[in-house]
Amino acid sequence: MMVLSLVPRQGVSRVREIVTPLVAFVVALVIAALVLLAMGKSLKTAADVYVVEPLTTAWSLQEVILKATPLTLIAIGLIFAVRANRWNIGAEGQYVVGGMFGGWVAIAAHGMEGVWILPAMLIAGMAGGLVYGLIPAALRNRFGISEILSSLMLVYVAELALDYLVRGPWRDRTAFNFPKSVNFDAAATLGPLWEGGKLHGGVLLALLAVLGAVVLLGRSRFGFAVSATGEAPRAANFAGFNDHRLTLAVFAISGALAGLAGIIEVSANMGQLQPSISQGYGFTAIIVAFLGRLNPVGALVSALVLAILLIGSETAQIMLKLPFDMTRAFMGLLLLCILAGEALTRYKVRWNA
C-alpha cells in the first residue's frame, strides 16, 4: 500500500520561510485563474477588476483601507484568542452587539450636541462586544462548554436581537415602516479625517490596535502567558498562569475589538442601525488572522489583501457576472494554499511503498 506521509524537516531555512508564503500566493492565483478560464471569463478583465482597479485610483484605495479597517480590528483580537488556543468563532456576534450598544448611545443622544457623544458610542461599542465575548469564556470556565460552539451560536442570537430592535423599539417612526433606526446626528458620526476624503478615525484606531498587539504580544508578561497557554498548556499551568483568567482576558480583548469595529462601521459608514450591519467581517477576520500567521503586522497586510478581493468582487459581480460566493471561494483557496505552504515548510512529503 502506498502511504503518503509528512516527515518533519531537520531545520527550516530563513529563505524557505519567506519564499513559501509568496509561492503559496502565486499558486492560489494560478488555481483561481484556471477556474476563471474554465468558466470562460476573461483573465485580463479579472486582473483589472481584482487587482488593477482597486489599487490605481485614490477613491478605490481609500475604499480598500476602509474595508480593511474592521477586518484588522477584529483579526487583532482573534490573534490573542487563537494564540492562547481559545477559539472565538463568534466575533461576528460581538461585532453586531458592539454596533448595537454604540448605536443605542447615538439613538439616545439623538438631537443633542456634544463632543462626548462619539467617544461614548465607541466606549459603549467596545463594552458591548467585551461583555458579549465574555459569555462563551465564562461558560467554558464554569461548565467546560466548548467556546467554539457557544461563541458561534451567540452570533445568531445577536443578529436576531438587532433585527428585533430595529423593527421594534428602536424603529424610526418617521421612516415609513422601514426597519431602521433614526439617522445619526453629525455629532454621532465618525467623519472623514480631511475635507473631501473618506478615511475616518477608525483607521487610526485599527493601526493603534496593531501597534498595541505588537507590543503586548511581543514583549509583555501577558503576551508571554497567552502564547505559553496556547503552545503548551501543561507548561503554562506549571508556570502558574491562571487558565480561567486568561480565557476571560483573551475573549474580553477580542470581543472589545470586534465591538469597536462594529460601532465604527455603523457610525462611519451606515449612520443608522439596520437589520444587518455586517458583511461577515467577523468570519472573514478569522481568515485574516490565519493568513497573517497570527502576527499583528501580518494580519494588517492580509486584511488589505482580502479588502482588495472584496472591493474587486463588487465590480466582478457586474463586469464578470461572478457571484459574491466566488470571491469567498477565492479567499478559502488563498487560506488553504498558505496553510499548505506552512505545513510544507516544516514537513516534507514522502511516499512509502
Next chain:
Amino acid sequence: MRSAPPLIRCQGLSKTFGTLKANDSVDLLVESGEIHALLGENGAGKSTFVKMLYGLLKPDAGTISWLGKAVTLADPDAARALGIGMVFQHFSLFDDLTVLENIAIGTAGARADQAFAARVSALAREYGLELDLQRPVWTLSAGERQRIEIARCLLQEPRLIVLDEPTSVLTPQEAENLFASLLRLQAKGAGILFISHKLEEVRRICTAATILRGGKVVARTDPRKESARSLAALMVGEGVADVRPPSTLETGRDLLAVRGLSVSPEIAHGIPLRGIDLTVRAGEVVAIAGVAGNGQSEFFAALTGEGGLIQSGTVSIDGEDVTRRPIGMRRRLGAAFVPEGRLGHATLPQRTLSENIMLSWHETEDVGGFFLSLDKLRQAARKIITRFDVRGPNADPRAAQLSGGNLQKYIVGREIERNPRLIVVDQPTWGVDARAASLIRQTLVDLAGQGAAVLVITQDLDEAFEMSDRIAVICAGRMHPPVPTRMTNREAIGLLMTTAHGEAA
C-alpha cells in the same frame, strides 16, 4: 570449517548530520544467543546507530549483513521482516487508544479482539510485564508506556531484539523478570542488543559490549570482566565522580509537611492518593521510590498545586498551609519544582532557553516589569548554561534542540539558580547519561548540604540509595513512611514497591 555466520554484522557504518559525524565507521557484531551491550553517553551515537539498524536512517557508508548476507534496510518494515525488533526509549503510542489497541496497531494483521488480548496477556505474564490492557495510553506514566513497547516488540518473536534503556522504569523485581525473559530468549538463540546506563546490570547479563564515544567505537570488551567504574571510564574517557555522601549536618525545621493528604484524580484512570504523610526537613534529601504509575505524578501535582481534587489533608511549605494555593504562592515561600516531562511541562519546546526562564521565575525573580527584560532573561540563561555545563547548538537554543541530558541540567539549574529552600524533583535523571546524571545528583545533594530540603521522586532505586538520607515508597497511591537509607537495602525497598502501605503483603 567455518562457524555459522553471525546474526548481524555491521561494518564501517557512518552517518553525518551537517557537520556532525554521528557515527564514524562503526563496526559491531552480534551473534545468535548473545546479549550484547551498546554503551556510550548521550550523544555518543547510540541512537543514530540503532536507527540505521532498524531502517529509520540510511547509512552514508558501510554495510549490514544478516546471517552472512548483505542487506539493505530501506525502512522499519524491512527490518521487521528480517526479524529485528526494537524497543525505543521514546514511545510511539497513540494516546487516545487503549494499551491493547496500541499493541494491535503495531502488530501486522492483528485486531484488538478477545483472542489477541489473551495472546498479549499470556506474553505479558511470560515476560513479567504488568499491563492493564483496557486503559487508554494517555493515562499511563512513562514506565507503563515502556512496558507496552516491550510487549509489542516481543509479540513479533524477533531474532534480534534492540532494547533502548528498558529497565530505567522497572522495579528490581520487574527487572529480574525481564532479565529472566531475556535469558530465555537468549537460550532460544535470539540475539539481544542492550542499551543501558545501568552498568551493574550490564555487567550481570551482557556477554559482550561495544562502547561508543563521539560516534566511534572506542572499546570492545567483556563486561563481566570489567567493573562499573571501568566501564563508565571507557564511556566518558575520564573518571566519573561518585556522588559525595549526603552531609551529616543536623537537619533543621520542617520545610515540607504533608498531613493525611487524600486526592482524587482529575482524569479517569488517575491514581487516587490516600492518607499520605511526609515531612522533609531542611538539610536532608528524601527519596520517594516506586514503580511508575503508582501515584507519583498525582503526588507531584498536589505538591505543586497544578491539579487534583484535594479531598482531605494539608500540604504546608515552611509552616504555611498551601493546600489550596497556586504554584506561584508556593514558589514565593521558597519552593522550586522540577516536573518529569522536560518538553511541554518544564519547558516550552519551541522557545529559547532564555524565554523558558520565565516559566518558573516570573513570580519571584526580577525578569522585568510589565514588559519582560530580554537582557535579564538572557543573563540568567547564560549563567545557568555556564554553571551547569549545558551544551547546545548555539548560545540560546530552543528547548527542543537540546539533548535530554542537557535540557535536564538546564531545568534543574533553572530552579537551583533561584536558591530554593525546598526543591521537589520528579525523576531527576530519567534517560540522562551517566555524567549529567551524576552532576544533577551532586547538585541536589549539595543543595541539601547548604540547608535546603530536597525531595526526589524516582523510579531508579540506585539513584534513591545514592542520594538520599531517607527513603519512602509510594505504591497504589499510599505512602510507606520514610526509613533512614543506611538502615535499609534494595530488597526491602523493592518489596515495599509492590505492597501498598497498610495492606497485607
